[in-house]
Structures are given as C-alpha cells and as structure tokens.
Amino acid sequence: MAAQFEALGDFLDDWLELPVLCKDGQTRPFRIPSPPAEDGLRVEEITKAAARLFLNGTSPDEELLDDDEEKDLYRLVLGSMHDEILADVSWTRFRHVALTTMVWIVQDRDAAARYWSAGGDPSRLAPSRTARRQQRSAPSASAAASTTRSRGSTSGTRAGSRRRGRKGGGAGRG
Numbered sequence: 546m547a548a549q550f551e552a553l554g555d556f557l558d559d560w561l562e563l564p565v566l567c568k569d570g571q572t573r574p575f576r577i578p579s580p581p582a583e584d585g586l587r588v589e590e591i592t593k594a595a596a597r598l599f600l601n602g603t604s605p606d607e608e609l610l611d612d613d614e615e616k617d618l619y620r621l622v623l624g625s626m627h628d629e630i631l632a633d634v635s636w637t638r639f640r641h642v643a644l645t646t647m648v649w650i651v652q653d654r655d656a657a658a659r660y661w662s663a664g665g666d667p668s669r670l671a672p673s674r675t676a677r678r679q680q681r682s683a684p685s686a687s688a689a690a691s692t693t694r695s696r697g698s699t700s701g702t703r704a705g706s707r708r709r710g711r712k713g714g715g716a717g718r719g
Contacts, residue, residue, distance in 0.1 A: 558579075558654065559578060559579045560576050560577060560578050560579060561576075561577045561579075561645075561646055561649045561654065561657060562574050562575070562576045562577070563575050563577065563642055563645060563646075563661065565630070565633075565634050565638055565642060566634070566638065567633045567634055568633060568634060568635060569633075573633070575626055575629070575630055575642065576626070577622075577623055577624065577626050577642075577646050578624055578625060578626070579650075580621065580622065580624050580650060584621050584622075584624070585650055587621060588618070588621060588622055588647060588650050588651060589650070589651050591618060592647070592651050618643075618647070619639075619640075619643040622643055622646045622647045622650060623642070623643055623646060630642055641661075641664070641665055644660070644665060645657050645660050645661045645665075648660045
C-alpha cells in the first residue's frame with residue numbers, strides 16, 4: 546500500500562513569529578513569512594559559502610559580504626516585513642531578528658529558537674561543560690535498567706586474604 550501524506554500546509558509553518566521590544570518601549574510580535582523558494586536557495590548558498598570559508602580556516606575578520614550585500618541579505622530573509630521591522634526596532638534587535646530568521650530558513654524552527662534564546666552568542670548555543678559531562682557520565686537506559694550485578698574480578702586476589710603489615714606493626718600509627 547502506498548504511503549499517505551498530509552498536505553504540506555497542515556504541519557509546516559510558513560511564517561516565524563518573533564516578539565521584539567520596539568523603539569516605543571512596547572513588545573510586538575512580528576510575523577515573518579517564509580521566503581519564496583528562490584530566495585531561500587540564495588540564503589542557503591550564502592550560508593554554505595560562509596561555512597566553507599570557516600572550515601577552510603579563513604579568518605572571521607574577513608567579510609563574506611560587503612555592507613550592501615549584508616543589507617540585501619536581511620531584506621531577502623525578512624521579505625515583506627523588512628521595512629516595518631527596520632522602522633520599529635533598534636539596529637541590534639533588527640540584526641538579531643534577521644539572523645534568527647536566517648537560521649530558521651536554513652535549518653528549522655527549533656534551531657532558530659535556540660539562536661533567539663542565546664541572543665546570538667555562540668558560547669550560549671553550545672551545551673555548558675557541566676551539561677556535557679552529565680551527558681557523558683549519565684548511565685544509559687539499558688545500564689540503568691539492569692539489576693544483575695556483575696561478577697567481580699578475582700584476578701590476583703583471594704577472598705579473606707590478610708593484608709601484609711609493615712615491619713614495626715604500622716596499624717597503630719597516626
């Protein structure tokens with residue numbers, strides 16, 4: 546039997562809604578539409594080029610885009626909402642909205658939410674050292690479910706053997 550698919554619009558969002566503190570002191574939600582396919586492909590092309598440069602060891606100081614190209618990229622990702630957002634918010638918030646939207650376009654809504662919550666700070670995107678250690682040291686589900694005790698090693702030891710003391714009967718020293 547052939548697989549049945551839901552209509553794409555039934556489970557895939559065609560917009561991203563971001564609450565932003567505006568210049569007037571009010572927080573407003575901005576609903577950013579998904580870009581046309583051609584624009585989405587262009588955004589992916591730009592981000593892949595940036596990733597290649599990074600992986601090839603290109604210094605982060607080198608610019609992939611000049612100022613005009615960067616502005617065009619923001620217009621590309623924000624689409625019809627570009628001018629409204631630009632007029633209503635400060636530069637740092639505008640840039641964060643645009644970059645969060647770009648993450649949504651090239652990855653997904655969850656990645657965009659992580660980027661948004663991290664304030665764009667890459668160090669806040671990665672799990673903390675403590676979290677990484679907990680992930681490594683946490684017992685697996687199968688290990689936690691096992692109640693059978695493993696047999697202890699008897700190599701080189703005998704049950705009930707006495708510990709040899711040093712000359713002079715070191716047991717009472719402190």
